[in-house]
Amino acid sequence: MGTVYDMQALKAYVQGPSSQNKADDTVLLNVSHSNLKQRFMELRFDLHTSIEGVKERLRSHSGTAVESMVLQLLDESGKKVADLSDSGRPLGFYSPQDGYRIHIIDLDPQSHSVGGWLEDTSLVEKYQISEEAYNKREVTYRKFKETKLAQDPTWTLQKELAERNGEVYVPKEAPGPDHMADLAEGIKVGNRCEVDPGAKRGEVMFVGNNCKGLPPGYWVGVKYDEPVGKNDGSVKGERFFTCAPGYGGMLRPDKVKVGDYPEKDPFEDEDDEI
Known part of the structure; x- marks a missing residue:
């Protein structure tokens, strides 16, 4: 058959x-x-x-x-x-x-x-503009930003987007040295963890505040199981822990959940029979 x-x-x-x-x-x-x-x-x-x-x-x-x-x-x-x-x-x-x-x-x-008019992207001229040529342009984003800051020293892209969307812009309050201390209290070095967004898993390598080069408040250093981070445990020349490049991240405590988060099995979703 x-x-x-x-x-x-x-x-x-x-x-x-x-x-x-x-x-x-x-x-x-x-x-x-x-x-x-x-x-x-x-x-x-x-x-x-x-x-x-x-x-x-x-x-x-x-x-x-x-x-x-x-x-x-x-x-x-x-x-x-x-x-x-x-x-x-x-x-x-x-x-x-x-x-x-x-x-x-x-x-x-x-x-x-x-x-x-630029509906056909194949017509886009692709080139690199030199810094000198860019500075000679009368209308650029850099000059647009300078003009905005001259009009409003508190101007930011986020504020501009909110105004364009008809929204009321509410600036975030500057964090203090004890920012998120209550959340950091339950996170210990050595804990397994999951980081949101993305449900990225790893191990807590650092918990602390007064971190040089970072905004005030508490930070958590995580060594990820996979290369989904953005550093090797150091930020702006300051080392907080050590891991392979691309495996480290410094995050606020509200992004980190600790608990029973074993490393994910890359084959756990595959069929038993091939």
């Missing part, structure tokens, strides 16, 4: 979304732009790529300069999940999922995309 194939399932596999069979450490995201009418691309990103690296890649597709780019992560319904504001963090820190969208907000009034 010959093998009977489910032709409908086979067709769905062949014609299915491009995210099928992709590596577990990549994610397929839609991309939209504040100056363009439609989502103009679908790109696959490595979750270990820094937000700075994501911006560099998007620059070549959108024509928006990295320094003029603000990124937001939206879910499938269009609800904002996070502002991708920390250029040094890996994309995976924000826990994006297939089908989510990165929205580019272009703050450069002289951007190539202004007016919505």
Whole structure:
């Protein structure tokens, strides 16, 4: 007897979304732009790529300069999940999922995309502008920022975005030396832990405050089980613990849960039979 194939399932596999069979450490995201009418691309990103690296890649597709780019992560319904504001963090820190969208907000009034004419990204001229040439431009994001700060010394990108969205901007209060002391009290060096967002697991290596180079308050140093961190246990030249590069992170205590969090088995979701 010959093998009977489910032709409908086979067709769905062949014609299915491009995210099928992709590596577990990549994610397929839609991309939209504040100056363009439609989502103009679908790109696959490595979750270990820094937000700075994501911006560099998007620059070549959108024509928006990295320094003029603000990124937001939206879910499938269009609800904002996070502002991708920390250029040094890996994309995976924000826990994006297939089908989510990165929205580019272009703050450069002289951007190539202004007016919505740049719908065909193949027409984008890709080049590196020198610092001297950039400084000669009359309208740049750098000068836009200087003008804003001259008008309002408390101006920030977050404040600008809130005003553009019709929201009331409430600045965060500066933390004191005992910031999150109550949460840090229950975290001890050697504890297994899970870090949110992303449910990243690891071991607590440091707990303390008055950390040189970091804002006031308590911090927790974590050595991750996987290379999803952003340092080797040192920040701005100050060492708080030691681990392999890319395995360390310094976090506020509210991001760290301690308990029975063993290392994840990479094969735990695989079928028993191959």
